[in-house]
Amino acid sequence: MADRVTIFDTTLRDGEQSPGISLDAGEKLEIAEQLARLGVDVLEAGFPVASKGDFEAVQAIARSIGGPVICGLSRTHLGDVDRCWEAVSPAERARIHVFISTSPSHMEHMLKMDEAQVLAETRQGVGRAREHTDDVEFSPQDATRTPLDFMIEVLQAAVDAGATT
Incomplete structure (x- = not known):
């Protein structure tokens, strides 16, 4: 077991989802500089496929923040993974964080997929990310409403495909 806590900061991605908060690339870069000074271990800079502005901000952070x-x-989605890599690849240490919904409700209503399709998407997305970098994180969205047996199956598929976190 590690002797320290790893700080994974999502301010630049999750924080911007708060009502009334909209940051431009310059503001995001300034926040990223402060987070780096604070010593965060991992800085989730954004969701590059969400918009041109988000892509540009993530890429600027990757180029500037050590x-x-x-x-x-x-x-x-493979195109999303490739676009994410394009944004983070200039970083000294880059990571792709791949996610997919795993709860029955999300699979049925959001993804329109069954368990086999979600497993295949997990393997495909994580595998593509691993082609780009050795640092691949995987998260199951809506995990608390996912049956335990299926959650274990999805997580094992992600690890087998190359997820390291």
Whole structure:
């Protein structure tokens, strides 16, 4: 077991989802500089496929900020993973954070997929991310409503495909 806590900061991605908060690339870069000075270990800079502005901000952070791992969030779609890599690849230490919904409700209503399709998407998305970098994170969205047996299956598929975090 590690002797320290790893700080994974999502201010630049999740924080911008707060009502009334909209940051431009310059503001995001300034916040990223402060987070690096604070010593965060991993800085999730954004969701590059969400918009041109988000892509540009993530890429600017990846080019400018040393110290923390610079992470971009990506759905499992191959084009999304490739675009995320394009944004974070200039970083000294880059990570792709791949996610997919795993709860029955999300699979049915959001993804229109069954368990086999979600497993295939997980393997495909994580595998593509691993082609770009050795630092691949995987998260199951809506995990608390996912049956335990299926959660274990999805997580094992992600690890087998190359997820390291």
